Amino acid sequence: MRFAIVGAGWYGCHLAMALDALGMEVQVFEQHSRPFHEASGNNQFRLHQGFHYPRHHGTRMQSRDGFLRFVERYPSLSGPIRHNIYAVPTYDSSMDFSTYRLIMTATGVEFSELGTSPVTLQHVSGTLATQERVLMMSRARDYFQRKLGTRLVLSHRVGRVEETAGHVMVDGKIFDFMIDATWGHLTQPAIEVFYEPTMLLYYEGPVDFPAITLVDGPLCSVYPTEDPQIYTLSSVAHTPLGQYATSGEARARLAEVNGAMVQAKVQEMEAQISHYFPAFRDVFSFVGPQLAIKTKPVGNHDDRSCSIARHGRIFTVMSGKVDTIFTATERVLSLLEMTVSASGETETTLRDDIVTIVA
Numbered sequence: 014m015r016f017a018i019v020g021a022g023w024y025g026c027h028l029a030m031a032l033d034a035l036g037m038e039v040q041v042f043e044q045h046s047r048p049f050h051e052a053s054g055n056n057q058f059r060l061h062q063g064f065h066y067p068r069h070h071g072t073r074m075q076s077r078d079g080f081l082r083f084v085e086r087y088p089s090l091s092g093p094i095r096h097n098i099y100a101v102p103t104y105d106s107s108m109d110f111s112t113y114r115l116i117m118t119a120t121g122v123e124f125s126e127l128g129t130s131p132v133t134l135q136h137v138s139g140t141l142a143t144q145e146r147v148l149m150m151s152r153a154r155d156y157f158q159r160k161l162g163t164r165l166v167l168s169h170r171v172g173r174v175e176e177t178a179g180h181v182m183v184d185g186k187i188f189d190f191m192i193d194a195t196w197g198h199l200t201q202p203a204i205e206v207f208y209e210p211t212m213l214l215y216y217e218g219p220v221d222f223p224a225i226t227l228v229d230g231p232l233c234s235v236y237p238t239e240d241p242q243i244y245t246l247s248s249v250a251h252t253p254l255g256q257y258a259t260s261g262e263a264r265a266r267l268a269e270v271n272g273a274m275v276q277a278k279v280q281e282m283e284a285q286i287s288h289y290f291p292a293f294r295d296v297f298s299f300v301g302p303q304l305a306i307k308t309k310p311v312g313n314h315d316d317r318s319c320s321i322a323r324h325g326r327i328f329t330v331m332s333g334k335v336d337t338i339f340t341a342t343e344r345v346l347s348l349l350e351m352t353v354s355a356s357g358e359t360e361t362t363l364r365d366d367i368v369t370i371v372a
């Protein structure tokens with residue numbers, strides 16, 4: 014079977030490797046001259062375990078299981094974090110510390126409760142230390158580029174997709190199936206989504222400084238990156254630059270970003286983190302912004318799980334977090350098997366198995 018995969022982010026690259034391992038022929042089309050140029054190369058690089066999603070069971074389950082599978086499948090593509098703290102603010106969190114801790118205990122993820130935090134925090138009622146890791150993004154980019162080799166077609170923006178009898182044509186080339194792994198930028202995912210342009214901030218700081226994540230609600234976090242002295246500062250309240258119905262509108266918004274907007278975000282986000290971690294400005298110095306687009310499901314819920322839809326010969330990926338790439342593979346294979354077995358199989362019933370004995 015020949016698969017065209019559009020998009021060389023985490024999802025497209027992982028799906029290509031998984032299908033290739035099963036003996037399928039794959040070709041990955043990427044519009045940029047390198048993989049991981051969009052959201053996969055511009056995010057907070059957190060390998061989630063579920064601690065960020067106390068309000069969504071399905072997302073936590075996918076992250077908890079995906080984390081373990083990720084570490085096993087790609088051992089060199091994430092790294093440990095010496096101190097990784099989740100802290101629950103006393104007044105600004107949507108849930109109290111005891112409820113948060115109870116949800117995480119019920120989730121079955123490992124953590125320890127911190128009596129004393131390795132950094133001085135204020136307005137916080139409790140802290141947990143977790144084993145969540147950091148994604149090694151540049152290593153991942155090189156890894157997939159090397160492993161996929163000529164199966165990765167760079168600088169090719171897919172524009173025309175047509176389904177014909179028994180095939181799908183991708184820019185005039187014939188395939189059995191196509192997977193849209195563009196996070197909704199080629200075709201809209203099956204669920205209703207909106208596009209959120211985002212600005213994270215890069216900071217320089219000391220090696221091995223703890224990761225600090227404040228939960229739950231419109232809060233903020235400082236997280237390490239693959240570079241031991243570079244950290245990201247993210248804020249649920251201030252990172253988004255709006256919500257748009259189309260990918261084109263979100264891109265146009267990103268193109269408007271200027272120095273004044275960046276400075277305003279620096280002020281807002283530093284003020285927010287300093288409220289809980291007063292030494293932030295003494296420890297970290299601003300380096301520059303990071304811009305990306307997040308595709309999110311419509312609704313006032315916290316569902317960030319991954320889902321796959323299939324229409325005819327075209328699969329559409331609604332990406333969750335990076336750790337949920339395994340859910341994507343399973344769903345693609347499952348939807349594939351369903352049609353393969355549906356075609357040409359005759360259904361039998363229990364009555365067919367009842368033995369007839371001639372008297």
Ligand SMILES: Cc1cc2nc3c(=O)[nH]c(=O)nc-3n(C[C@H](O)[C@H](O)[C@H](O)COP(=O)(O)OP(=O)(O)OC[C@H]3O[C@@H](n4cnc5c(N)ncnc54)[C@H](O)[C@@H]3O)c2cc1C
Binds near residue numbers: 052055
């Ligand atoms: C600000 C921010 C912070 C985040 N933090 C985290 C985090 O800490 N941990 C985590 O797990 N997840 C995080 N995420 C989510 C994570 O980034 C996504 O889950 C993941 O990158 C999605 O990967 P993807 O392959 O689906 O999409 P992408 O990485 O966006 O890849 C899609 C690819 O498709 C290509 N493409 C689009 N259209 C075409 C076309 N017509 N032809 C050819 N190529 C095309 C694009 O160039 C792109 O390379 C964050 C996201 C954002 C925006």
